[in-house]
Amino acid sequence: MKIQLKQHVSTPTASELLSTKHLILVLPEEIKDGKWPNIAHKDVLKARFKRGPKGNSAFELDLPNKAATHVSMGSISKDISQFDLLSLARKLVTPQLSQNPTSLAVAMPGLNAKQTTQVAEALVAAILAGNEAMPSFKSKKADKRLLKTIQLFNQKKKFDSRTCFATAKGNNLARALTTLPPNELTPGNYRKRVAKLARQSGWKMQFHNMASLRKQKAGAFVAVAQGSPEADAGIVHLRYTPKKKTSKQACSLVGKGICFDTGGTNLKPAQYMHGMHEDMEGSAVALGTLLALTELKVDFPVDCWLALAQNHIGPKAYKQNDVVTAHNGTTIEIMHTDAEGRMVLADTLTFAAKKKPAVIIDYATLTGSCVAALGTTYSGAFTNQDGLFDSIIRAGKNSGERIWPFPIDKDFDSVLDSDIADIKQCTISGGPDHILASRFLSRFVDKIPWLHVDLSSGNNKGGLAHIPTAITGFGVRFTVNLLLEEKLLEKLKPVT
Numbered sequence: 001m002k003i004q005l006k007q008h009v010s011t012p013t014a015s016e017l018l019s020t021k022h023l024i025l026v027l028p029e030e031i032k033d034g035k036w037p038n039i040a041h042k043d044v045l046k047a048r049f050k051r052g053p054k055g056n057s058a059f060e061l062d063l064p065n066k067a068a069t070h071v072s073m074g075s076i077s078k079d080i081s082q083f084d085l086l087s088l089a090r091k092l093v094t095p096q097l098s099q100n101p102t103s104l105a106v107a108m109p110g111l112n113a114k115q116t117t118q119v120a121e122a123l124v125a126a127i128l129a130g131n132e133a134m135p136s137f138k139s140k141k142a143d144k145r146l147l148k149t150i151q152l153f154n155q156k157k158k159f160d161s162r163t164c165f166a167t168a169k170g171n172n173l174a175r176a177l178t179t180l181p182p183n184e185l186t187p188g189n190y191r192k193r194v195a196k197l198a199r200q201s202g203w204k205m206q207f208h209n210m211a212s213l214r215k216q217k218a219g220a221f222v223a224v225a226q227g228s229p230e231a232d233a234g235i236v237h238l239r240y241t242p243k244k245k246t247s248k249q250a251c252s253l254v255g256k257g258i259c260f261d262t263g264g265t266n267l268k269p270a271q272y273m274h275g276m277h278e279d280m281e282g283s284a285v286a287l288g289t290l291l292a293l294t295e296l297k298v299d300f301p302v303d304c305w306l307a308l309a310q311n312h313i314g315p316k317a318y319k320q321n322d323v324v325t326a327h328n329g330t331t332i333e334i335m336h337t338d339a340e341g342r343m344v345l346a347d348t349l350t351f352a353a354k355k356k357p358a359v360i361i362d363y364a365t366l367t368g369s370c371v372a373a374l375g376t377t378y379s380g381a382f383t384n385q386d387g388l389f390d391s392i393i394r395a396g397k398n399s400g401e402r403i404w405p406f407p408i409d410k411d412f413d414s415v416l417d418s419d420i421a422d423i424k425q426c427t428i429s430g431g432p433d434h435i436l437a438s439r440f441l442s443r444f445v446d447k448i449p450w451l452h453v454d455l456s457s458g459n460n461k462g463g464l465a466h467i468p469t470a471i472t473g474f475g476v477r478f479t480v481n482l483l484l485e486e487k488l489l490e491k492l493k494p495v496t
Helices: 029-033 042-051 082-097 113-131 162-179 187-201 210-215 219-225 276-295 341-353 368-374 386-399 410-416 433-442 476-485
Strands: 004-007 022-028 058-062 070-076 103-107 149-152 204-209 234-240 251-261 302-311 323-325 331-333 359-364 379-383 403-405 450-454
Touching: 022 029, 022 082, 022 113, 029 070, 042 058, 042 070, 058 082, 070 082, 082 113, 082 386, 103 113, 113 149, 113 162, 162 187, 162 276, 162 476, 187 204, 187 234, 187 251, 187 276, 187 302, 204 210, 210 219, 210 234, 219 302, 219 323, 219 341, 234 276, 234 341, 251 276, 251 341, 276 302, 276 359, 276 476, 302 341, 341 359, 341 433, 368 379, 368 433, 379 386, 379 433, 386 403, 386 476, 410 433, 433 450
Parallel strands: 004 149, 022 070, 022 103, 103 149, 251 302, 251 359, 359 450, 379 403
Antiparallel strands: 058 070, 204 234, 234 302, 323 331, 379 450
């Protein structure tokens, strides 16, 4: 259902609140000193505020009017971070959406023009995330979402909602795909879903199936996929082209799409195999980012490459000490079959690099060591563009999808030296596997500017920032900010 956004300069009056059943109210931190803006039912709100939590917190009350307007109320400090603002927005939005409203009002009296824009964006993002129904296979169907209108009051400057709606659409797609169970989202079914979306979005689509990949000697990808009972794996290539002709090089998005990961012959124990249907989240984020950029009608081409496969155990599954040859000719000694993500990405990155894009950005739920390093509220970044560190960190802060760069110096390569092949796939003795995986992947981008995002925050219990689900779809907001606000394509340097 399409949600309409209506904006008003004024503060809602007592008369207007008579027809408002659901109101989110965000006030400046000065109210703790008794400096309240003019607003209907101020005395009631002040009394409730005195009994409520302080700081960037949220609480609820019902106004004593005929509509019994349900209010979610919070105050913000002037220096609140985007992450904290989005987190507050989720707390304010959740109790309202639980009542399945048809209309939701937002008032921000006392905030300046910059603050109202920031708060409006955070709240609309939280509403769009919270209102989206994720896939469910319960026998009792959930009620249909009824929200049709968001009313924004105190908008001194009109809020341009296009980016917010586009990134929300991309994130919702990424979360929905990642939520699907593995018997529903097989590589074959995934490809069918992508084909339908491609037709709707005007993307060109090409599929490299297993026969084609064998012919093209993409041995790293084939090694992982050959253990599957069905030959439905492959690499999907999507292309967005702007309507106006452009000389700009493409941005290339690459995603790990392991629809289920058993660990292969190095079989995972139950507690670590549970949830491995989410190992395709990188591909879902790449696809969601492509959708967001398409919705925004960016003026540069975008390629999207999805490495769709499953890591099965079976008589044909690859095994330790196998030596396989990747698409670019690199020979790889297999050390651990549960390091399959870097294998399918290796050939997919090579395919992407051969198109000579301006930059390659890849996404993958790749390593447990990145989770160990950062937890599940940050994701890790690895790049061959040292000058981008500040932009990467800033894009993470400003989008609310926080990200932190790691080093990938060449001397890390020594532990990946193989006695029999060009490189080991990984080590089996521990160490900084998130860095080693990135060094491995760097061999397949052929001196193209490159950013690898290890999605350690792809799943965070209880949700993250404005996202109410454990599956976060992390990366869409970050990438849109990096490309459009940080102007990534203008900051790239040649790779030596």
